[in-house]
Amino acid sequence: MPLIRAASIADVQAIARVDVETWRTTYAGILPDHVLVEMSPRHRSAFWTRFVTRHPGDVIVAVDSRNQVLGFGSCGTQRDDCLPSGGEIFSIYVQPDQQGLGIGRQLLLSLFFRLVQNGHKACMLWVLDRNPSRFFYERLGGRVVARQTLSYGGREVGASAYAWADLPETLNSRGRARSPTE
């Protein structure tokens, strides 16, 4: 079973690699090719270095016994106040050959745990409508509360906001939440 822990600066290159790889596999045919081709692990490393530095504890990784990053997620205070959620999941990505093994569930519940620790009772996230991951969120109890159209590289894509209104209750009922190892 992978270890779920807070990310450190030492993890950012591996996080960026998983980030770029999963974007390319997940969004091929959904987002314009040039958006995916132009993604750069170097730029994503710089982004994740800033995020981990500014928000220690808000990026969580799943690592194997050799400390290799298999997946990651990030969370924090909701970016806009159109929904009364408080917390937001900004990203959750499991590398393609590790999907469907329960890692995403552990990451999501650990992000919920982190948000509750930071005083958020509820949270939401945005997912593109054509991304089958929305069924993962439904499986974990998320409910659609809003929709919007986003623009990526000149293409308009529909997105839905999934929300969890009672994170402590979700953590209790889903049972397998663990505090990320600091």
Ligand SMILES: CC(C)(COP(=O)(O)OP(=O)(O)OC[C@H]1O[C@@H](n2cnc3c(N)ncnc32)[C@H](O)[C@@H]1OP(=O)(O)O)[C@@H](O)C(=O)NCCC(=O)NCCS
């Ligand atoms: C979405 C993602 C994080 C889920 O993680 P995962 O490790 O593959 O999912 P898990 O194995 O923990 O699945 C948990 C449950 O959700 C279900 N599930 C997961 N993905 C699903 C899908 N695409 N469709 C239907 N059900 C799904 C699983 O069957 C499992 O159900 P169970 O309760 O019966 O066991 C992962 O697949 C991923 O990184 N996908 C590509 C990137 C992505 O789209 N990220 C989200 C961006 S908004």
